[in-house]
Amino acid sequence: MAWNWRPGKNRHESKSAPPLVALTGPGGPNWGARDGSALTRDGYLRNAVAYRCIRMVAEAAASVPLVTAHEAAARLIRKPAPDMVGPAFLEGVYTQLQLHGNAFIEAVTLPDKGAGEEDGIDALYPLQPGRVRPITDGRGWAERWAVRERRGERMLPREAVLHLKLFHPQDDILGLPALAPARRALDLHNASADWAKSLIDNSAKPSGALIWSGHGRMPPEQFDRLKQDLDALYSGAANAGRPLLLEGGLDWRPMSLSPADMDFLEARNSAAREIALALGVPPQLLGIPGDNTYTNYKEANLAFWRMTVLPLAEKMAVSLSVWLDEPLGGDVEVRCDLDRVPALSAERETLWARLEAASFVTPDEKRKLAGLG
Structure with a gap:
């Protein structure tokens, strides 16, 4: 979303295009x-x-x-x-x-x-x-x-x-x-x-950016060699923990959050x-x-x-x-x-013990309460 910001009358008015204010946010979940x-x-x-x-x-x-x-x-x-x-x-x-x-x-x-x-x-x-x-x-x-x-x-x-x-x-x-x-x-x-x-x-390829501090742009042959070295020497689980060697005005700046x-x-x-x-x-x-x-x-x-x-x-x-x-x-x-479910044996034993101790219930009533007919 963007707005054209117009300065107030008391501010110095510029003849150039008005500044652009842009707000961005994370996309919705998929x-x-x-x-x-x-x-x-x-x-x-x-x-x-x-x-x-x-x-x-x-x-x-x-x-x-x-x-x-x-x-x-x-x-x-x-x-x-x-x-x-x-x-x-x-x-x-x-x-x-x-x-x-x-x-x-x-x-x-x-x-x-x-x-x-x-x-x-x-x-x-x-x-x-x-x-x-x-x-x-x-x-x-x-x-x-x-x-x-x-x-x-x-x-x-x-x-x-x-x-x-x-x-x-x-x-x-x-x-x-x-x-x-x-x-x-x-x-x-x-x-x-x-x-x-x-x-x-990609445990050996830390997320971040390599900053070129030399004059002008990095030479194309050096840029291509750097990409090949990153893919071959610092990517994959076999290269985990391998230190990153920098030369020629390169500076590493991590940009991602840790798992913690x-x-x-x-x-x-x-x-x-x-x-x-x-x-x-x-x-x-x-x-x-x-x-x-x-x-x-x-x-x-x-x-x-x-x-x-x-x-x-x-x-x-x-x-x-x-x-x-x-x-x-x-x-x-x-x-x-x-009665043939082993996971319910403890409940079944508890019920039988209670029925056995109930002296006011006839044997036929005990069988009915126990589900035996």
């Missing part, structure tokens, strides 16, 4: 895109903190056993497809749900079944969320799903696809990726990693904590330095299971129960078997 593919690229594929958090949540939620008394549903949960087992299938679904905010499961039925074979679902296959788009009706609700393939698209009815999503306040159909609110922290963490790598690569002044390390740790917070993982479980919310590792791990893992597993169990009711022809109830 934030990355917030769509699912960009978050997958910058988060899961390029950021160690986001990758580890998503893996922890997905693997922990997939380890929660899903049980049901319905035989056909139990078979699908145990082995959803001929080339896929239950934990691997669930881990992929949970990962896609965090990365894209949406997860799609297709129910596959064989068209030509033999005599005596029951109707229903034969296999479950996860769909890539980036290849699925909703086909809406006049009211804006999804009535079909279009799946992009190598050659065109194929249409699937709404009841053939189980759509899991994370709540999005501005979208009635698709969900919000878990990394989207932490996009700024993710960009900051990645940018600080790039800065640190650049600092290592910029405090990049603390900014990087703060960004890592925000990424872990958005994904529901206590930073203490990742070894990120800083303020620890929980007093010890045990409490942090229990909070991780109770506040992040179990709600995700319960969402899957309830969704499968409702979705499988009609095609399997029965009342399907899928639930999480928390």
Whole structure:
């Protein structure tokens, strides 16, 4: 921004052009895109903190056993497809749900079944969320799903696809990726990693300016030789700490701030904590330095299971129960078997001890309170 400054009447007026006052400031930050593919690229594929958090949540939620008394549903949960087992299938679904905010499961039925074979679902296959788009009706609700393939698209009815999503306040159909609110922290963490790598690569080339104090301009041949020497002798990690030799009226003036002044390390740790917070993982479980919310590792791990893992597993169990009711022809109830979760053993032992000490409760009531039926 610039203004033409006009002197007052009491000042000496110059016939030359009025002086120019220019103000400059730093440019605005360059934030990355917030769509699912960009978050997958910058988060899961390029950021160690986001990758580890998503893996922890997905693997922990997939380890929660899903049980049901319905035989056909139990078979699908145990082995959803001929080339896929239950934990691997669930881990992929949970990962896609965090990365894209949406997860799609297709129910596959064989068209030509033999005599005596029951109707229903034969296999479950996860769909890539980036290849699925909703086909809406006049009211804006999804009535079909279009799946992009190598050659065109194929249409699937709404009841053939189980759509899991994370709540999005501005979208009635698709969900919000878990990394989207932490996009700024993710960009900051990645940018600080790039800065640190650049600092290592150029550790022997300090930022600054070489001032020529001779008469006139530096001779072209001397200028070219100086550039070659800087690139060959003072650049790269192999030349770290090498002193800069100056001659012929050259003077070195550093112009950049040190890492301590910029405090990049603390900014990087703060960004890592925000990424872990958005994904529901206590930073203490990742070894990120800083303020620890929980007093010890045990409490942090229990909070991780109770506040992040179990709600995700319960969402899957309830969704499968409702979705499988009609095609399997029965009342399907899928639930999480928390008694087989090792991380909750301490809570389970405490509950059993309290029930054992309760003399006013009958054995049948104790079994019911313990969730044993």
